Amino acid sequence: MQINGIKFNTCINPFANIKTNSVCKPQFVSALNFGRNEDIFERNPLNKFKNFSIEEYKSLSKEEITKINEEIDSKAYKKYDYDVTMHNLMCSGMKSYLDKKYGEKNYTVITLGRSISSLGKCLGYEIGEDNVKMLPMSSAGRFCLSNETSENVKSFADYLSSVGLSKESIKKSGKALVLVDYSYTGRSLIGAKKIMQREDVLGEETEIHTENIMDMLKGIDNDLIKEHGFESEQHFRIDSELIFWNSLFKKYSLVDNCYDLENTSRAVLNMQEAPELKKQFLFKLLDSKMNG
Secondary structure (H helix, E strand, O other): OOOOOOOOHHHOOOOOOOOOOOOOOOOOHHHHHOOOHHHHHOOHHHHHHOOOOOOHOOOOOHHHHHHHHHHHHHHOOOOHHHHHHHHHHHHHHHHHHHHHHHOOOOOOEEEEEOOHHEEEEHHHHHHHHHHOOOOOOOHHHHHHOOOOOHHHHHHHHHHHHHHOOOOHHHHHOOOOEEEEOOOOOOOHHHHHHHHHOOOOOOOOOOOOEEEEHHOOOOOOHHHHHHHHHOHHHHHHOOOOOOHHHHHHHHHOEOOOOOOOHHHHHHHHHHHHOOEEEHHHHHHHHHHHHOOO
């Protein structure tokens, strides 16, 4: 297999022994062992999180943070070090790229679909959580030929407004609007841009930029890459390409599949109901940002 002229079998991956997509099923423990169901939630500080925001993290005591980390780290099958490292490195590259091209604090990022939504969360911890929006537009390229009804499109436009992406709020912010995806053909970005620039959504006058995430990972400091165990930028990019190619970050997605614009808002996941392994990863990611 070869991508961008790079042969994968000629490169040594320092993290090859870490399986990023391997999740072992936790042993079942009856709630009866702990007494009342309410006690389980009272004893686990992780359940305080609703959106995994920085403010929520700051509301935890040092003892609670230590307790959560100890609980996660004590389980051999819950190791997130590699994925946390890759998220932080990728977001470092994304921020560097965006700051240089659009100006620091002068852009709003919109991630498309499940593959990079957790990266959007990570980036939000660096540039401000209000400056990153996540759209659950599955196979967004199909919207190039969209025949969506006006009712469905209105529902989509209402959803955009609810997350701060109305015509008025975009104009008032004065920030560049940047659609980001891992895009092999470019159709996902074209389709999403086209549907958003419909007159009954944001309108053609709303300028929307598009970026393939792999182009954004070129500017990462080489010393930082080596500091995290990679021999070169080339090796880091190979791992990144393989992660996206195999959709390995979908397991941490903050959005669900959505093929109908009318159901867009319903496809944004409530983190209170997220699977435990996903919640643990997001906590480790946030903890690395706050204490890195």
